[in-house]
Amino acid sequence: MSFLTTLNRFFIHITPFSLPTRFLRMRFPFISLAATLASAFLLCQCSTHSLVSIVKPGFSSSASFNTPAPAPSLLSAARSKPRDKHGMPVYTFGERNRVVRTTAYTCSEDDHIQYGSKSALGTSLKYNNRVRSAASDWSFYPMGTVFKIKGQPYLYVVDDYGSxxxxxxxxxxxxxxxxxxxVWGRRNVEISVVQWGSLERSATILSQRTGFSHCRQMYANIQRLRGLSTTTASR
Incomplete structure (x- = not known):
C-alpha cells in the first residue's frame, strides 16, 4: 500500500472533508487526494515548530516547571494593593518584584491557530533553553518586557498579547x-522584571490594530499611562 493511499484512508475518517471524499473518491480520486493534503496541511501548520522544541532534552519534563511559592514578604505587601478582576494585585511600574497570575497557551489553540507559531510582533514564538515567549496586556507589561520566574532558569520576553x-x-x-x-496550567508565581518594554512601541503597533476591541482597549490605556509619571502610573 502506498504512503498516499494510507494517508488518504486515515484522513477520510477524521476530517471535515469526509462525506464528500467518501462520495466522490471512486469517480474523482483527485478530489480525495486534494482533501487529504489540505487536511494534512491544516493539522501540521503548528507542528514543525512544536516538535523541534519538544524533543530537546528536559523540555517535556514537568520538573522543568518548578515554581516555588512567592516570598512571604511579597505576599504580605500584595494584600494592600488594588486588585484586578482575578483578585490579583496591581503594581506600579516602579515595582519589579511581583506576585503574578500566570496561564499557558500554545499555537494550536483555536484562537491562535490562524497565527501559527508567530507572535503579535510577527516573529517566531520563542522556546529554548535561554529565552521563552510570553503574552500580556501591553498596558501592564509592554512589548519587550523581560522577566524571570522564581525557580525557572529562563528569561521570558513579552512579544505577544491575547484578548x-x-x-x-x-x-x-x-x-x-x-x-x-x-502541565503548566494556571499558577500564581513570583516574577522579577529584568527590563521594561516600550510603551511607545507598543502604542505604535496597537494604533494600527484598533479594529480589534482588545487592541483598542490596550491602546487607550497606554495613551493614558504615557501622560503619567511611570512612578505613579497604576500598572
Whole structure:
C-alpha cells in the first residue's frame, strides 16, 4: 500500500472533508487526494515548530516547571494593593518584584491557530533553553518586557498579547504543545522584571490594530499611562 493511499484512508475518517471524499473518491480520486493534503496541511501548520522544541532534552519534563511559592514578604505587601478582576494585585511600574497570575497557551489553540507559531510582533514564538515567549496586556507589561520566574532558569520576553488578558495583570506563558500547556496550567508565581518594554512601541503597533476591541482597549490605556509619571502610573 502506498504512503498516499494510507494517508488518504486515515484522513477520510477524521476530517471535515469526509462525506464528500467518501462520495466522490471512486469517480474523482483527485478530489480525495486534494482533501487529504489540505487536511494534512491544516493539522501540521503548528507542528514543525512544536516538535523541534519538544524533543530537546528536559523540555517535556514537568520538573522543568518548578515554581516555588512567592516570598512571604511579597505576599504580605500584595494584600494592600488594588486588585484586578482575578483578585490579583496591581503594581506600579516602579515595582519589579511581583506576585503574578500566570496561564499557558500554545499555537494550536483555536484562537491562535490562524497565527501559527508567530507572535503579535510577527516573529517566531520563542522556546529554548535561554529565552521563552510570553503574552500580556501591553498596558501592564509592554512589548519587550523581560522577566524571570522564581525557580525557572529562563528569561521570558513579552512579544505577544491575547484578548483574554486585556485589563488584567495575568501573563500567558507560551508552551510548544498542549501537553506542556496543561502541565503548566494556571499558577500564581513570583516574577522579577529584568527590563521594561516600550510603551511607545507598543502604542505604535496597537494604533494600527484598533479594529480589534482588545487592541483598542490596550491602546487607550497606554495613551493614558504615557501622560503619567511611570512612578505613579497604576500598572
Amino acid at each position: 483574554a488578558l486585556t485589563g488584567t495583570g495575568t501573563i500567558d506563558i507560551y508552551q510548544p504543545s498542549r501537553a506542556l500547556m496543561n
